[in-house]
Amino acid sequence: MSNLVYEAVNWNKPTSELAQIFWDQQWKQIWFPEEIAVSKDIKQWQSFEHQETYKKVFAGLTLLDTVQTNIGMNQIATYATDLQEKAVFTVFGAFEAIHAKSYSYIFTTLCTNSEIDELFEWVKKNEYLQYKASKISDIYNSIEEGNAESLWKAMFSSVMLESFLFYSGFFYPLYLGGQGILRNSAEVISLILRDESIHGVAVGFFAQNLFKQFSTEKQDELKVWGYELLLDLYHNEMAYTDDVYAETGLSPEVKSYVRYNANKALMNVGFDPMFPEEEVNPIVMNGIRNEGSTYDFFSQKGSTYAKAKVAPITDDTFNFGERK
């Protein structure tokens, strides 16, 4: 038996700023792909022109969510020191698993088995996809116990993945969904996106707290490292975009969306944006704002219902004296 002392997570007093808030928000947003009637897209899918691009976009996203489940959130949870934060990362990881699985749900609904097999083969062969997956995974796998710098680098990479690299893929379903094409698959994406935006903000926030502890010289050094990593990933992303969106004519628009999100990713970790502001397709921008979108009474589930906060009915419940 070792002499390690095991400490239990104590949620009764906050040990980490905002951990509770991120936890609550994530659980409030719980969803499962089966709640969305993707089968309603089948009819449009059969005559959809750019099936190849669409499938590849989703296959690419599957890989990123797989990395994020198996390595990203796992590693960060392992090496994060605060017990409440660890718990939050573990919960995030569970949602990553839901994301990764949800693409399969869409594939199963729209594609044949052989098409699906081909896609997963394509993932293994696509150099740009493999490049970003291995680049990020290497950083995740290099975290060392007690080395705050290595943990910060992993968190930085995680934010790059979630707030930036996903968006070359998210673009397409949002763009189409906003025009009424394959809307239910787009709904799945908007739910994933809603999670990713918490992850980006949360991991970015924890990364910023860590960053503050470093000396100014160290901070400068890490900044250079961070921007270099971002640029490296950015060039790869541009090539990936050209590759996947070939023949759709959408590459330029996807690229501006990617730059827009790269800036947001930088802001999440407390860095200055690096790309100049530019116009992003408004349909895609509106695709994200699904929170308030008007509940469709005939759809099976609105994305707007969540867990109740229970408080008992008391005598005072019947007193309307000071109601306003």
Add this chain to the structure above:
Amino acid sequence: MKTYLKLNNDVLNRYSSTGQLELEKDREATRRYFLEYVNVRLRYFIDVEEKIRYLVDEGYYEKEFIELYDMDFIKKLYKKAYDYNFRFPSFMSASKFYDSYALKSRDGEEILEKYEDRIVIIALYLAQGDKSLAERAVEAMMEAYQPATPTALNSGKRARGELVSCFKLSMDDSMNSIAENIGYCLELSRLGGGVGVNLTDLRPLGDPIKGILNRASGVIPVAKLLENAFSYSNQLGQRNGSGVVYLNIFHGDIENFISSKKPNADDKIRLATLSTGIIIPSIFFELMKRDKDIVLFSPYDIYREYGKRMSEISISEMYYELLDNPNIRKIKRLNARRLYTEVKKAQFESGYPFEIFDDNVNDVHPLKNIGRVKMSNLCTEILQVQETSVITDQGEPNEYGLDVSCNLGSIDIHAASKADDFGQLVDTAMRLLTNVSQMTYIQNVPSIAKANQIMHSVGLGAMNLHGHLVTQGILYGSKDSIDFMDCFMEAMNYYSLKTSMEIAKERGETFHRFEESEYASGAYFKQYVEKEEKELSPVVLNALGKVPVITKQMWQNLKEEVMKHGLFHSYRLAIAPTGSISYIRSCTASIAPCTERVEVRDYADSRTIYPMPHLNNDNAHLYVEAYDVNAYDLIDLYAAAQKHVDQGISMTLYVTDAWTTEQLAKIYIYAWSRGIKSVYYVRQRLQTLEECVACQI
């Protein structure tokens, strides 16, 4: 990429990022939509005559109603409609009309009708050869009257669905009745209807069958059968069949029923697509106030003991009698507060169940001597008496009772305040609704066909309240807004009664058993002939515009006429939620507050951005969004309207996830205490992460 969609989306995108409304973008989107989409698909006709001839010959229009008029008259009517120089005020209104309402060629490629054409055809079709009514119908519809979707969509078309789409059925505690009603549900959803079914009279889980205990399966399996029946006819996947089931809160199966909509409910009880509603008698609230337990009953016992179905008795009146009667089993005792907390939890998690406040409905029910209102429809605004059919074995005759079909229409409040003659507007609307009711014959559901023939019920409602208030500088929920609503609905009530009386006089026919109603006895008019005539502020008077303020004397006169001549309609008013139909007219929905100043609407076809009518950069503060309107003020406003509405009003409550179940319970209890008859959905806005973190990071 369609440029008009991009322009339309840009309105929201800019508004969200800068807070400035760029309405010219929406106008440009509308212009582009016509250039790029509508005009290129619009079939060109030399003149009206050729248009009519073509559409009749090609089998798009029914020929019979056209032949009731001469061509000169028809031409005159088209001219009348086109002389209004109608322009779609928003991209939403134009795209909604051309996507969903305009007649298109069978292959969907050509557009065969413009807005005015549709209006004229509805008028000709519903007026049934009455030229003067047809003319008045065009005026009313071009100005301020909107028939409900099934009527607006289907009128005059040869391949058409029904003109009505709202039905209520009562199920009896027998296998025959269950099977028969499932058949009706299949039939009615095939016709595109939304159906409400009352389950209160079915014996609960574990009840005896033929005297042997623990045999009955209860209401949930029946609800599941209904759910399957509705989704079977899903209109080619266009939408899920829509149905709602109602259950009394004192029914033995109530706990499972309440949980059935929760997303994490056990699969055995989970209702995925079927809506649910509970009937709550006042005694429940009283017991809850005193923190008592409630006792659940079985309709099986009640029927054996009293010869009446559970839905046929007032639980509030009979509660202690049922408790004292040893032959009535006390199925279960539950703490009322805890049970109601469960209801609130379910509502947070799913929006369901709806609630109907049984005694608020029946205490003021003008037909209370004829029977009880036992349930509502899919949108909780239809509240009419029903009589359960007795379905017998094969080969024996069934005894058909009364069920409900209802056709709806709405008055645009803003336009109505400017119409020259409000009384005539309501009169035209009522006559068009009356004709729809007469033209409807649901052959395969005899209880509905029978009720339709003898009860002549309609449901006239209103929309664009919030839009109108904004133009008048009145804040939604303020005292002025409540006074306005009060006067406006009183006028609607007055004129709809007047028309109903006049039709009864013209035809020498009243609705079935009018003599037993509170209209006939005059009791109904007590609240009006004895009312206190209150001082109205200039703002309210201005907002009413040309809508008359009804005096005591006017009521006194009308009372005498109604008592003398009777009424043609058993029910007249009901305020529906008005979804897409209000968008075509660029109205805000129903009498509800807007949910977003710039609304995002996802339709099957596309995502459309809809800035609220009359919204501009200067009046945005008046468009308080529903989630920011004080819930108690909202209820007060609905209560003011409800006094004048013989049926119900579809009322949605808006909360955020910061609310607790107790706060939610409190506003429902408040609604009940204010005489509200029903609560439709609870809609919840999730705070976004930005909202909850922004203030902290």
